[in-house]
């Protein structure tokens with residue numbers, strides 16, 4: 557047990573998300589707090605062309621009073637892994653969250669202060685006078701700060717070889733800034749960049765064939781980039797807690813602008829941007 561936890565401490569890294577959502581486990585698995593939406597997506601994905609891009613899902617288990625989803629540990633067998641979590645899509649909030657808050661015009665002073673802390677010039681004159689903003693205004697502003705609105709993804713965090721976690725990418729917005737970050741993340745190693753590029757291209761192919769992808773609005777989901785000294789660099793789709801079937805089976809394009817009501821998420825816009833970033837990094 558001692559040996560297991562020592563090994564575990566050196567390899568398991570949770571880069572993003574709420575700290576209490578995960579529980580370490582043995583045998584190449586991680587346990588993530590049960591969520592019915594995510595569980596049903598993972599179940600469906602096990603029988604979809606995206607299966608080889610998603611951690612294996614082994615079903616539900618309990619620890620004490622808590623239920624967990626048993627997932628393949630993507631870091632299993634890696635030594636000193638270097639990891640990057642990219643949150644995909646042109647928006648990171650659900651349409652229903654936006655309409656809920658739009659219909660209640662309640663003003664939020666906590667969100668006003670969060671906004672001012674990042675950029676004192678962001679609130680309008682009126683918002684400054686009220687010392688408050690609406691939640692919908694805050695959600696949309698937050699996505700426009702990073703590269704989400706324009707490039708269709710944003711970097712959530714990076715874990716370096718020495719285990720140091722970097723999370724300060726809220727204002728990493730332009731293609732040049734993201735490319736610089738990817739160059740640092742990969743240390744410009746061509747073999748790693750090439751592995752990432754071919755995986756992104758294979759993912760693009762698989763997404764185009766996927767029935768799941770056509771019929772789901774994918775919000776807040778990430779691509780997890782992982783490399784170490786020994787094995788091939790790889791990319792995985794994770795985090796389906798805000799992934800919902802479209803209304804009456806509507807087919808989404810995933811690369812056209814979002815207009816409220818069309819459910820588009822810009823996932824393929826993000827994938828195309830990431831592919832350009834990696835190609836650009838290979839030329840450096």
Ligand code: ATP
Pocket residue numbers: 569570571572573574577586611627628629630631639641776778780794795796797
């Ligand atoms: P969010 O706040 O983004 O909704 P969350 O609580 O839903 O977060 P995830 O995004 O699924 O959690 O995961 C958080 C982090 O945990 C990831 O960035 C990654 O570092 C790690 N992680 C998640 N799933 C796995 C896995 N199957 N194998 C290895 N690491 C994982």
Ligand code: MG
Pocket residue numbers: 572573776777778795
């Ligand atoms: Mg996440």
Ligand code: MG
Pocket residue numbers: 573776795796797798
């Ligand atoms: Mg999540």
